[in-house]
Amino acid sequence: MKLDERKFRILQAIIDDYITTAMPVGSRTISRKQGMGLSSATIRNEMSDLEELGYLASPHTSAGRIPSYRAYRLYVDQIMRVGALPTSEYATLRKLFARRMGQMEDVLTSATQALSEMTDYTSVMIAPQMRTIKRVQLVPLTDTTALMVTVTEQGVHKESVIHIPQGVTVEHLYTMGNLLTEKIAGRDASELPAVMQEFYSEMAGQRELFGQLMDSLQRQMEPNAHSVHVAGAARMLSHPEYSDVERAKSLLSTLETQDKLARLLMQRNGLEFSVAIGPELSEAGMQDCSLVTVSYRVGSGVGTMGVIGPTRMHYGRVISVLEAMKKVMNEALLPQKGSGERKEENNEE
Amino acid sequence: MKLDERKFRILQAIIDDYITTAMPVGSRTISRKQGMGLSSATIRNEMSDLEELGYLASPHTSAGRIPSYRAYRLYVDQIMRVGALPTSEYATLRKLFARRMGQMEDVLTSATQALSEMTDYTSVMIAPQMRTIKRVQLVPLTDTTALMVTVTEQGVHKESVIHIPQGVTVEHLYTMGNLLTEKIAGRDASELPAVMQEFYSEMAGQRELFGQLMDSLQRQMEPNAHSVHVAGAARMLSHPEYSDVERAKSLLSTLETQDKLARLLMQRNGLEFSVAIGPELSEAGMQDCSLVTVSYRVGSGVGTMGVIGPTRMHYGRVISVLEAMKKVMNEALLPQKGSGERKEENNEE
């Protein structure tokens, strides 16, 4: 048996219906659909075939059919069609960023919230992962600690506290910072070990401080649990698949553990676009979820954002929102590079 | 009618029972309790009185009684007795911090998680609010932006990005930072406006940059939405009062909005100890919750942590955990001030 044109169209109708209603779809519902032109009996036969092919499942004998994992996979890969976001919404999105000019983290937080609001699902985001460092600066904090600030091309920065061994003066720190900057500026993260090796030989005796710097740098380069943003986890409770409290709890617990989410996103970091459906996600409580991600770029840094919803997700809508957000964020974050001022040019409303 | 000694004892027994079982308490349950020595009939009469006094309510005729808001208030104020945390648990808590030495934010995150795990409720925490600034440093990021790092006595630091007007050189920034440091070092947050006024006159013409600095400083002094840590929100779903999905959703949504939580904690910041019960909390979905908070101190900075659970909360346990955490955190965070090294002294396993 083959999945011919007609079966394909029927499957599409079933998935579309199920996505909006969350109720098992019966043959009559489909046959009544505009442009279908087939009796319910015919649809029944086809549905029976589709079940045999593994695209549909029936919760029980007299309850209609629901799409299986395989159906969603097909839907995402071949059936669904993604439109651009309505211009009005796109405009709203742009406005959201127009007046923003705070820290990167602030931008990510509000972007994540916007994603969740616009899709009514949960959204997650990781900050752009640094690739090339532009400058390293050591700022003394107390007698025994200093702040190491690394600045990337685009002005993205990260900080971490390092411990200063006794005997290191403030002047020492400044020159150290300058030296580090000299060595490291413009080099890629992958070159880090080599650069550090080189630097090491010049740091006569300062083994402890060197170790601290090395550690911090490496930590800053790798995915940071702190940079995972989550918004709208509670929205999952609106969807009928989570009316069961046990399920909801299991999922929400996972959505709370930042390192699980970080791993999930890091795996997809750099991927232009990805969709993981139900059983493809192994995290606890996520078997009935899908995760759609896109990566965004800030200079040489690449971050990833995603939307988590039930497998019965409005994939088309979600994808167009994600694409729009990516575009807007790129525009909003790039100008930091230098050149022009970013004051409001045309007064709105 | 008065709340005599016996009524008091009976009320205590009822609350204790209800806190652990979450089920309406009947007269027989109480009369069978060790050391009560009264028949169920007597208890019934007393319970009837307690209801009239407003301490108890009955969900329906034949369902036993549940404590009212008033009962919890009395319980917290007069009945409950708080013990110290078992030494074994206290030791575990200390170990948690023993090896920590990262950024303040990391410490807060793990402390918040520990609070939630130990109580099985949701926990929230705000970072210590700065009072006196020790140093201000301006770190150039890109051509048009710089990072303003403020350092407090204890090495707590905060950063924010500021916009640099054209024509300001890097050297300019450094001297500006030094000047600001000179003016502001050791002064209290409340003096900020006065200090800035003074500084203003010396900043000939640099109105825009001045404005930026002023804004950032003020933003850093005020409660920062980003510094709210939440852990274990999903645990709320374990408690029977949230088996209703609608309720759960409403509560979890509130627990997700950081600024609501920030406000809640800031109101209590500096308070040694506070308990807000049910109707005293006006946030959406929190009418059946209680919030217990304690403040902790890092040098001159004061932060607040709290535990959110159902009004039927194990107040005694929660308070002893919070007190222990406060103590441990004070110990763990203070040494940063200067003096001694903080390498592991005794190697564990």
Next chain:
DNA sequence: TGTTAGCACTCTCGATCGTTGAGTGCTAAC
């Protein structure tokens, strides 16, 4: 006078059991 045994009464909870309705699968006619 306070305490308690006894009893009628109330109300929820859970189980049982038709009934209803949506939906299927099969068959036979078109």
Next chain:
DNA sequence: GTTAGCACTCAACGATCGAGAGTGCTAACA
């Protein structure tokens, strides 16, 4: 190949009922 028709299945709903927990009241008791 398509469709009308029909018997069949099964969850969902509602009504009914008994059990059990708990109360309030009364009358007896110390």
